[in-house]
Amino acid sequence: MSTAVPPVIPVSSVQSVESQPPAASPAFLSFVSRLNESLRNGLSQRRPWAELVDRSAFSKPESFSDALVRVRKNYSYFRVNYLSVIGLILAFSLLSHPFSLLLLLGLLCSWIFLYLFRPADQPxxxxxxxxSDRETLGFLIIFSVFVVFLTTVGSLLISALMVGVGLVCAHGAFRALRISSWTNKNKYPPVSCPF
Known part of the structure; x- marks a missing residue:
């Protein structure tokens, strides 16, 4: 019997290279930078919370049109504070319903990883x-419609937004306008309001 020599298996030695953490993509860094700048700019325009809840500034509006004028002016003046209140109501609503929060986080992660921060040259x-990008976008839109409208997430978000907008409108309608505070403190131009 002849002895067969087993074939030689090529072996390569793995050089020990210190693994470095993956560098963040420029798109992600740009996104975080713009988000940080926008938040800082927005929060710098908020009014003092003590002024928002000053009980001496509340009075009953004389008419419905007076209430609408008050809501418009107060929205222009307390815009960042009102958006913060609505955001807190949404956050509380989502934290009290963890399944909806998990569904929204999954939806957000799928948009981020499958569409926003995926390299454009790699399908x-x-x-x-x-x-393709079109197929990915179509899938994400269908998935978003399913999550928002066919689960309890949509009704939860809409009800929280309605409570927040109702609270903001009630505050805006019953808070009297002070002309002196408008002329001295209003360094930002009033914005149009959809009311």
């Missing part, structure tokens, strides 16, 4: 099939 490949 999405799932289960051996490459998906």
């Amino acid at each position: 999405l490949v799932l289960f051996g099939r490459a998906f």
